[in-house]
Amino acid sequence: xxxxxxVAVATxxxxxxxxxxxxxxxxxxxxxxxxxxxxxxxxxxQKDYGDEVVTVAADxxxxxxxEAMIQKAVDHFGQVDILxxxxxxxxxxxxxxxDPDKDFDGITAVNQKGVYHGILAAGKAMKKQGRGGVxxxxxxxxxxxxxxxxxxxxxxxxxxxxxxxxxxxxxGPQKIRVCAVAPGRVDTPMLHQYKDIGLxxxxxxxxxxxxxxxxxxxxxxxxxxxxDEANCINGTTVSAGDGFESx
Ligand code: NAD
Numbered sequence: 352x353x354x355x356x357x358v359a360v361a362t363x364x365x366x367x368x369x370x371x372x373x374x375x376x377x378x379x380x381x382x383x384x385x386x387x388x389x390x391x392x393x394x395x396x397q398k399d400y401g402d403e404v405v406t407v408a409a410d411x412x413x414x415x416x417x418e419a420m421i422q423k424a425v426d427h428f429g430q431v432d433i434l435x436x437x438x439x440x441x442x443x444x445x446x447x448x449x450d451p452d453k454d455f456d457g458i459t460a461v462n463q464k465g466v467y468h469g470i471l472a473a474g475k476a477m478k479k480q481g482r483g484g485v486x487x488x489x490x491x492x493x494x495x496x497x498x499x500x501x502x503x504x505x506x507x508x509x510x511x512x513x514x515x516x517x518x519x520x521x522x523g524p525q526k527i528r529v530c531a532v533a534p535g536r537v538d539t540p541m542l543h544q545y546k547d548i549g550l551x552x553x554x555x556x557x558x559x560x561x562x563x564x565x566x567x568x569x570x571x572x573x574x575x576x577x578x579d580e581a582n583c584i585n586g587t588t589v590s591a592g593d594g595f596e597s598x
Contacts, residue, residue, distance in 0.1 A: 470514060492595075
């Protein structure tokens with residue numbers, strides 16, 4: 352129970368990795384504000400939990416809604432110790448087919464600005480509390496690797512890596528750590544888009560273990576980074592890509 356007594360806010364909780372994050376945080380003793388877009392999906396998630404989880408429907412592209420989800424932790428549980436900025440979207444598409452009015456801004460708004468919103472709102476609340484905190488951002492190995500069909504996604508995750516470093520530097524004096532985890536290919540609805548474009552078997556063969564990472568494995572890394580066991584890890588992105596990103 353490494354997170355006993357802690358209060359965490361996590362976004363994108365109705366997706367593959369997010370569901371595992373909530374389960375892991377609760378199993379480690381945390382109370383959780385679980386955030387996603389649809390209240391209907393959140394109500395389904397809530398059925399698996401008791402008073403240790405409260406749900407908030409919020410869109411991370413909206414700063415007022417991100418501020419409200421952080422405030423919910425303070426109002427409902429009395430504090431906020433951990434933020435997991437996990438919400439993200441991907442939409443594989445060749446760069447030459449981009450619509451300049453849609454394709455860049457759509458992904459950037461969620462993956463980049465959404466994380467910025469979380470870092471800012473949680474930083475302000477944690478500073479006010481004066482007892483430190485931890486912010487964990489879900490990046491991707493594609494924040495440092497080039498790949499086809501995911502120009503804007505990769506750029507957004509590179510931005511997440513840099514926001515992680517810069518925020519850690521600015522928040523250090525407040526004892527607020529900021530880290531990121533970089534999954535590779537995790538078996539979630541997001542990855543299943545590659546089935547639709549016929550690349551599923553190809554990307555599976557590239558995996559070191561010849562299988563995709565499971566969402567629970569990413570939640571394990573996130574819980575470790577959020578715990579005091581990771582107190583000396585700050586301002587960095589921890590690679591959790593099964594190793595294929597190293598070659
Ligand atoms: P997913 O599609 O299963 O879940 C994403 C969740 O984010 C969904 O529940 C969705 O409703 C929510 N969401 C989307 N836009 C939102 C918004 N504006 N506000 C609030 N919530 C929003 O995807 P996943 O695979 O679980 O991805 C989780 C994170 O992991 C993302 O940041 C993603 O980029 C990252 N990641 C995933 C993989 C992978 O292979 N699946 C690899 C590397 C990184």
